[in-house]
Amino acid sequence: MPDTYIQLAGWQVAAAAALIVLNAAISIALRLELERRLLIASVRAIVQLLLIGLVLGWVFELRSAPVVAGLLGVMTVIAGVAAVGRSSYRYRGDWLNSIVSVWVSSWVVTALALGALLAGERPWYEPQYAIPLLGMILGNTLTGVSLGLDRLGSELSERRDQVEALLTLGATRWEAALPAIRAAVRTGMIPLVNSMMVVGIVSLPGMMTGQLLAGVHPWEAVKYQLVILFLIAAATALGTLGVVLLSYRQLFNRRHQFLHERIHHNE
């Protein structure tokens, strides 16, 4: 750890937490009726982070391959399920498609990154690298997957007549679904492209900020951030494409029929 790093004392964290009073004051003054939710959210944030701190402390100490793999697996499944939960268009089996897409895309990209980063000199399950890398990739892939799923569902539901019109004219299922597939994959990838456009200008990304706070030289922090950014881009693209294609297979059968009744819209 570089010697410029300042350890936080408990009272300093508590002082920061007290700032939530400001939010509460705004909520009360403007009658936003957010006080209760603010309280719950604050408590949840504290409890969740303390818990993950405990778990990570334990995992970092153990340095055991099965334990690290188990934690990575749990993180992946939670990301896959959360991606589906954010979509307002659901169909049976969507969570499985989501988990598979998130799993394959994030693990393939993380494995490549760990292989290149650790170059065989350290074990892959080095928690200091494997957990934060996969965590960052999952967080972004999850957004892409959920946006892609939601857009595919809305395109196919709202343009059902057009999809069927193409089928009636002799389109294959692929030809009929292609406009919706394109829109969905595009929607899943756009937030990342947008954030890459302004990275470093409007905001400093979280990981880079963390490294700077830990006393790492800015140039090193930038190099790490660039690598992470491109890893995230690749995993998001793969995950979004994966979930959209798996959903397409579920919603169009081999007889080139659009199984529209499988899609349910939750307001």
Add this chain to the structure above:
Amino acid sequence: MSADRPLLEAIDLGRQSENSHWLLRNASLRVRAAERLALMGPTGAGKTLLLRALAQLDPSDAGCVLWRGEEIAAQDIPRFRASVVYVQQRPALLPGTSRENLQAPFRLHAHAQREYDEGRVIELLARCGQPSTLLDRTTMQHSGGQSQSVALVRAVQLDPHVLLLDEPTSSLDSQATRSVEELLRDWVELEPASRAIVMVTHDARQAQRFGTTVLRLENGQLTREA
């Protein structure tokens, strides 16, 4: 091909609702070359379901559809639908102009060997009572009748063997309706050995006027009217 063998045949077709109620049951139908079948029946009788089943748009819960005497393999469905074109009751046009809609089928693999013929399209639109200026207008600006005409012309220009038409004149005035009926009659008569039409209508006079055969669908069951 034997003159007796139907182009399109439905055998005991059935379709169930989600709660296993039969919406269409034991529907059998033969569509022979040169025939114009008028299909009547009260609202909710299953007429649209029957047309959709004939076009293989929905999975069937019972029975089968034969094309020229044979079952249709999964990989042949797009080619089958290029030969048996279903025109929806509510015209489903794609975003863009009428021209873009009329050109759209030729970008599909099933029609890749053919080319869009604007002269033919203008002639067909005229027979539906629509001017050629409609081609440059976006479909958002269309009236119900204009949309219906473009959707019909989009199908007819492909010269399929069978047209499955779901109330194709419901948004047209009586003059345009007669004109469309005449267009469809001429279209079949141009190649009577390989063309036929199944048309759903609520208008008994239209059914008598247009149909060579009138069928009635009630409670999911099909009967032939005298």
